[in-house]
Amino acid sequence: xxxxxxxxxxxxxxxxxxxxxxxxxxxxxxxxxxxxxxxxxxxxxxxxxxxxxxxxxxxxxxxxxxxxxxxxxxxxxxxxxxxxxxxxxxxxxxxxxxxxxxxxxxxxxxxxxxxxxxxxxxxx
Numbered sequence: 001x002x003x004x005x006x007x008x009x010x011x012x013x014x015x016x017x018x019x020x021x022x023x024x025x026x027x028x029x030x031x032x033x034x035x036x037x038x039x040x041x042x043x044x045x046x047x048x049x050x051x052x053x054x055x056x057x058x059x060x061x062x063x064x065x066x067x068x069x070x071x072x073x074x075x076x077x078x079x080x081x082x083x084x085x086x087x088x089x090x091x092x093x094x095x096x097x098x099x100x101x102x103x104x105x106x107x108x109x110x111x112x113x114x115x116x117x118x119x120x121x122x123x124x
Contacts, residue, residue, distance in 0.1 A: 007038045009118040012047040016059045019068060022050060025124035026071040033078035040081040040114055042106065048088045051099040076102050083114065 010029040014021045025041075032039045049055045056068040066074075076082065083106035084099060096105055106114070115121055 005036065005038050006032075006120060007040075007118045008032050009040050009042065009114055009121045011042040011044060011121065011123040012050065013045045014124065015046040015049040016055070016068070017046060019059050021124050022047065023066070023068055023071055025122070026050075026068070026075055027066070028122070029080060030071060030074050030078060033075070033080050040083055040118070041075060042083045042085065042111060042114065044085040044088055044111075048084050048092065048094065051082060051084050051103045052094070053098060053100055072100065076100065083110065085111070 008029075010025050010032075012022055012025045014025075016022070029039050029041050043051055050068065050072060056072055059068045082100075082103050084096075084103050086105040086107050089095070089098075089105075096103065
């Protein structure tokens, strides 16, 4: 565990169409949570589907990486904060009720505040 807890913001912009990149993003977020850091995962663009109930059930990454469903479940169980871009879901005619428990809607203001308050940001 680090001496000072870091606030790390992971921003994901890909979904099942690039499962490798999505799994790297979520896997790194999970590793930071295991180090007891304060981690938020922002889903923007196509990545909003990753939080949709049932979406990750059948997406498996080739190789030794964990399936996206497990990565998402682990993220939530480890206490990560999941922010889903509100304009992105509105563009796709989705509702917050379509998403896994613990998902939070994020507006442009919310996302900018999360960026400003974080110590580190990574975008995938």
